[in-house]
Amino acid sequence: MKNRAVIALLVALVLVVPALAQTSSNSQDQSQNSASTAPAQPTGAAATDSATGKPLQPPAREGFWGRVNPFARKKYVQRQTGPIRDRINELDELTASNSKMIKDVDSRAQQGIQLASAKANEADQHAVDAGNKAQLAQQTATQASTRLTAVEQVVGNIDQYKASNQTEIRFRPGQSVLSKNAKAALDDLATPLKNQRGYIIEVQGFSSGHGQTAISTSQKMADSVVRYLVLNHEIPVYRIYVVGMGNAPVQNANEEGKTPRTSGGRVEVSLLKNDLEQLASTSNTPAAAQPK
Numbered sequence: 413m414k415n416r417a418v419i420a421l422l423v424a425l426v427l428v429v430p431a432l433a434q435t436s437s438n439s440q441d442q443s444q445n446s447a448s449t450a451p452a453q454p455t456g457a458a459a460t461d462s463a464t465g466k467p468l469q470p471p472a473r474e475g476f477w478g479r480v481n482p483f484a485r486k487k488y489v490q491r492q493t494g495p496i497r498d499r500i501n502e503l504d505e506l507t508a509s510n511s512k513m514i515k516d517v518d519s520r521a522q523q524g525i526q527l528a529s530a531k532a533n534e535a536d537q538h539a540v541d542a543g544n545k546a547q548l549a550q551q552t553a554t555q556a557s558t559r560l561t562a563v564e565q566v567v568g569n570i571d572q573y574k575a576s577n578q579t580e581i582r583f584r585p586g587q588s589v590l591s592k593n594a595k596a597a598l599d600d601l602a603t604p605l606k607n608q609r610g611y612i613i614e615v616q617g618f619s620s621g622h623g624q625t626a627i628s629t630s631q632k633m634a635d636s637v638v639r640y641l642v643l644n645h646e647i648p649v650y651r652i653y654v655v656g657m658g659n660a661p662v663q664n665a666n667e668e669g670k671t672p673r674t675s676g677g678r679v680e681v682s683l684l685k686n687d688l689e690q691l692a693s694t695s696n697t698p699a700a701a702q703p704k
Contacts, residue, residue, distance in 0.1 A: 573612060573684035577601055581637055583677035585620065588632040590640055598637065601683060602645035613647065614682040615654040622659060629677060631656030637679050 579601050581594040590598075605611060617634030619626045634654045641647040 573686050575682055576611070576685045577683040579681050581633075581679040581681060583633050583679070585677065586629075587677070588629070588636045590636055594637075595640065598640055598681070599645075601681060602641055602647055605645070605647065605683075610687065611651065611683060611685045613641065613652045614680075614684060615652060616680045616682075617654075617656045617677075618658070618660065618680070619656075619677045620659055624658075627656050627658035629656075630658050630679075633677050633679050637681060 579597045581590070581597060583589075583591075583594075615634045615637050617630030617632075617637075619630035619633065621629065631654075634656055638649075638652050638654050641652065642649060
C-alpha cells in the first residue's frame with residue numbers, strides 16, 4: 413500500500429511539472445508578444461517604408477523548458493520564423509518595385525529612341541527634298557541662261573534673213589493669170605508656212621519690153637502671185653514684199669559675163685527666214701520635257 417502511494421506521487425509530480433512549465437512559457441510568450449507588438453506600429457514617414465533594412469533580432473532566451481518542452485515547440489518555431497518571413501516579404505516588395513521602375517525606365521527609353529529615329533528620318537527626308545529642289549533650281553537656272561543666250565543672239569540677228577526656199581513662176585507674154593503649174597509651185601512653197609513665224613516672202617516681177625509698160629506688166633504678174641498667197645494660204649500681207657522690176661537686168665551673169673534681160677514674163681518668189689522660229693521651237697521643247 414505504501415509503495416502504491418509513492419508511485420502515485422511520482423506520477424502526479426511528472427504530470428504537474430510540464431503543466432507548470434507550459435504556464436510559465438505562455439506567460440513569457442504573452443509578455444514578449446506585447447513587447448514586440450508595441451513598437452511595431454510606425455507613425456509618420458516611417459509608416460510608409462515597407463523595408464526597414466534592420467537586422468533580424470536574435471532568438472529570445474526561452475530557458476530550459478522553452479527549448480526542451482515539446483508542448484512549446486510550435487509557437488517557438490512561429491516566433492523564430494516570423495521575422496524571416498516578414499523580411500522575405502519586404503524583399504519581394506522591393507524586387508517588384510525595382511522591376512516596375514526598370515520597366516518604366518526602359519519603356520521611356522524606347523519611346524525616346526523611337527521619337528529620335530522618327531525625327532532623324534524626317535530630317536533626312538527634308539534634306540533629300542531640299543537637295544532635289546536645289547538640283548531642280550540649278551537645272552532651271554541653266555535652262556534660263558541658255559535660253560537668254562539664244563534670245564540675245566536672235567535679237568541681235570532679228571533683221572538678218574536667210575534664203576530658205578525660192579521658186580519661179582512663168583507667164584505667157586502679155587498675160588498675168590496663174591497657170592496650174594504655177595499654183596502647184598506656190599502651194600508647195602506656202603503650205604509649210606502655216607502657224608510659223610520669223611519669215612518674209614519676197615516677190616519680184618520681171619517682164620519683157622521697155623519703160624513703164626514693162627514695169628506695169630511685171631507689177632500685175634507679181635500682184636497675181638501675192639493675191640493667190642493671201643487668199644488661198646492666208647499669208648499675212650505684212651510678210652510679203654512685192655516689187656515690179658520691169659525689164660531690169662537679171663543679177664546672175666551668163667558664161668560670157670553679160671547680164672541677159674528677161675524674155676517673157678516671170679515672177680521670182682523667195683522665202684526668207686530668221687532665227688525667231690528656231691528660238692520658239694527650242695523654248696517649247698524644255699517645257700514639254702519637264703515632268704508634270
